[in-house]
Amino acid sequence: MYARTSNECAFVGGISIASRKEVAELAGVSEATVSRVLNNVGPLKEETKERVLAAALQLGYTPSSLAQSFARRRSGNLGVVMPYLPKTRWFSTYYFSEILSGIGSKAREEGYDLLMLFRNAEEPMDYSELFKMRKIDACIVLGAKEEPGELDSLRRLKEEGHPYCLINQHFEGEAFHEVDADHVEGSWQAVRHLLNQGFTRIAFLNGPASYSNSRDRLTGYLRALEESNLPLDDSLLFEGNFSRKSGVIAAKEMLPLLNAIDAIVAANDRMAIGLQQGLQELGIPRDHIPAIVGYDDSDAAELTTPALSSVRVPFYELGEIAVTKVLELLGCSPSETSSSSQVIHIKLPTELVIRASSKIMNPKEE
Amino acid sequence: MYARTSNECAFVGGISIASRKEVAELAGVSEATVSRVLNNVGPLKEETKERVLAAALQLGYTPSSLAQSFARRRSGNLGVVMPYLPKTRWFSTYYFSEILSGIGSKAREEGYDLLMLFRNAEEPMDYSELFKMRKIDACIVLGAKEEPGELDSLRRLKEEGHPYCLINQHFEGEAFHEVDADHVEGSWQAVRHLLNQGFTRIAFLNGPASYSNSRDRLTGYLRALEESNLPLDDSLLFEGNFSRKSGVIAAKEMLPLLNAIDAIVAANDRMAIGLQQGLQELGIPRDHIPAIVGYDDSDAAELTTPALSSVRVPFYELGEIAVTKVLELLGCSPSETSSSSQVIHIKLPTELVIRASSKIMNPKEE
């Protein structure tokens, strides 16, 4: 391979590719100058600049980002860690597509490429390994969950001072960088809305407690009840896994208690819809179905009949902000990034969107 | 920088990283041997292998994939081109999340990373540039559309013999590598089903004609009518943009003709649902709403009341196959890959899923 020392063009896909050397020769300058022109560094004569640019254009020269990354010791990639694929269905795909859109548009704006990383079923992903391999310069973790392997991996990430950020998951007592929505407020809003309408026996279909946002939602639920001096009734607490099906199942579980329930808050829209459908399938007449409020305000919320009231979460913005923050960390010196200093902890507000599913015939809403 | 020639460890995120040299020294071998052990090439003494592996483990050495990619002149990345983000909503996010899941799982299986590339609103993306920059080794194009810039870019991709593949879009007379579902058959199935039930005045809400699958669906629609010796009525043809809203709008357009329509086929579920809702909002009594069949069999199809009949498209499989094929192309020598030789043209079958929305009270289904 290194016999062809005088080689001046590589091949890719059967097409020759111009080298920096050729550009330099054509422009009558050194390779360094070509590099400088292309990166616009140092003082450069305008005329040289033009000559080099012209030569590059004429030869169709494009620097290899592979080589650039190597020389700069930066991949230019922003890692996005996704949950194990089959699990994705549990959340809405809406959830992820919104966040991803936010991440994608911001990353592009900042000149970073998006590297998708899917968690595996078996081994917990070793995030710091990704940095050691130089695959990514920063990373955003979605759908994290409180599991031993996950936690260890995140701790290492933090200790080693890599630029990272969690979205929508908080680890108690860990001080990870995180961007989140205020789910305590969100579920509080939902319950408050129902209370305002005169409902008092409000069931709560939550997600798995291993997600911090599930716990947050429970807190909001409890707080709202407490504020109205309503006692907590454990039998009104249910748990699903964010899937529609688990909503259907919850409907069955609620059946015996249905006369003691006049409203339900669900932890996401899919479960809320499953609930609607499950109750209908069980033969509950439409006007006996409790008021229902979902969560996420996904596009599915307006696909159902009656349309689903829901708590809007600014997913797109969460994605954007996460990118901004994580790139800020990247900008800092490693020492600043490290542990102690500034921990990112952002909480965006939620907003209740009221639709037909939570309205009563003679509303008492103030 | 190059003053520290004797340097033996780099730093990343404030943590030192072992170098290949250190591993070599600790194991008492040359760097080349370390490389050979890690890549398992050439004949190696078992004992050496173990010693090197142990040293690597002890020092926590991980090869830099940046340097590997550079030396191998392969990025190890599989590019996935996505439509301009705001447009994504038009299709269902379901559509993309399914395809992406298929791509993601297969790519991981094959040891490739996924690089997400979002098309821009302004400039049409230059695909071959991505290869020239060595950002990707192969690429899969989603949501392609018949536009001049797009077409040129794809042509270059083909001419230059890069491993690429389109999903769900066919360019007439171009012989691009493509993996698709059989949408002629799909819409034929939908119409056939309605005809079998005795419906004869079947409206068709199609997507934009700039997508080949829209044209395919029209063909299937026409073919089914023709087979039943039914004349084509232009006034029964409508066009939306795949969004729910455009379904609502179509409902309004259909209103004056509603007594001449007893069934509707829509080109995706979102429009079908918009149609259902639009007609309801216009005050059409439930039993006067035409039978409706959607397309994609997205998860939204079972969220509506009545549940939506729909044509199932194997999106996940499309993604998987696209990866397989594109990596096969990558394996070939460039010359074989190039133009003439073997063009990939895969068409997967669709399947009609019948639900309540297309049933009649006294069904005549055979």
Place this chain on the structure above:
DNA sequence: TCATTAGATGTACGCGCGTACATTTTCTCA
């Protein structure tokens, strides 16, 4: 006019791997 300096460009080398070729070691069979 010449010394000084800023401006412009060239030279040289490292980034961390893979690998062709050279060299040394071990094995095989006469």
Place this chain on the structure above:
DNA sequence: TGAGAAAATGTACGCGCGTACATCTAATGA
């Protein structure tokens, strides 16, 4: 036991950039 082959390992270099340092040129000021 020694020659030749095969196995094992070492040596050396290129991949295509960015960039520190050296060099050269033109502008500035006394």
